[in-house]
Amino acid sequence: MLDMAVGFKFKLLQSTPYYAQANGQTESSNKVLINIIKKMLEKNLKQWHEKLSKTLRAYRTSKIDATGMTPYALTYGHDAVLPMEIAIQSLKIAQQHNLVGEDCSQAILLELEGLDTSRIDTLNKLLAGKQAVARPYNKRVRNKSFKEGEIVWKAVLPLGTHVAGHGKWSSTWEGPFIIKQVLGLGAYRLQDQDKDIYATPINGKWLKKFYPTMWDSQAAQTDPRIEGEKDGIVV
DSSP states (O other): OHHHHHHHTOOOOOOBTTBOGGGHHHHHHHHHHHHHHHHHOSSOGGGGGGGHHHHHHHHHTSOOTTTSSOHHHHHHSSOOOOHHHHHHTOHHHHHHHTOOHHHHHHHHHHHHHTHHHHHHHHHHHHHHHHHHHHHHHHHHOOOOOOOTTOEEEEEOSSTTOOOTTTGGGSOSEEEEEEEEEEEETTEEEEEOTTOOBOSSOEEGGGEEEOOOOHHHHHHHHHOHHHHTTTTSOOO
C-alpha cells in the first residue's frame, strides 16, 4: 500500500476504529445522500440502488450552505442546466441561444479561468467555518496525547460489552498496555503484556494513563520479579 501511495503520489492517512478522522467528510456526504434516498423511498428501502443516480444528481446540483456553491459548479465552473430550465426557457437558456460557436467556446474558457479563484474562495469559507466550530469545541475537550513506552488502559470495545457472568459489573477498561508506536492524528499502536503488538491502531480517545494501585505498589515491594518488570508492563 505504501509503494502504491508513493507511485501515485497521494498521501496515506491512518484511520482508527470508532474514530475515523481521515474520512469525516465522506461520512458527512453519505449521511446527506442517505437522507435524500429515505425521502424518495418510504415503502421499500431495498430499492435504494434504483434511486441512487437521481439522488447523486440532486446532491451535485444543489447549493451547499458551507460553500455557497454547488458541487457541479466547483467542478465545471458553472451550474448544471436543469430540465425545468429548458421547459420554461430560463434567462440562462435564453442567453445561450444568442451565442454562436466561437462566443460559446470563449465563454466556457472564461469560466474555467475563474474556477481556481472560486475554489480558493470556497476553501477559505470551509476553513473559516471549521475554525468557528472548533473554537467552542476545543474549550470543552481536553486533548490527550501519549508517548512511546507509556503504560495505558484501553476501553473495552465495542462500548457496553459485558463479560459473561458479570453483567453490568463488567469492567469498562482492560490492560494495561504499552504504547508501542505513535502513528499521528491521535492514533497509536499497542503492545500487550505478552509483548504481542496489535496490528490495528486505536485512537487516543479510548485510552487513559495507567496509574498503579496501592496493591500494585505493595506487590512490587514484596516480589522482586515484579520490580524487575518495571521496564515492561507493570501489573
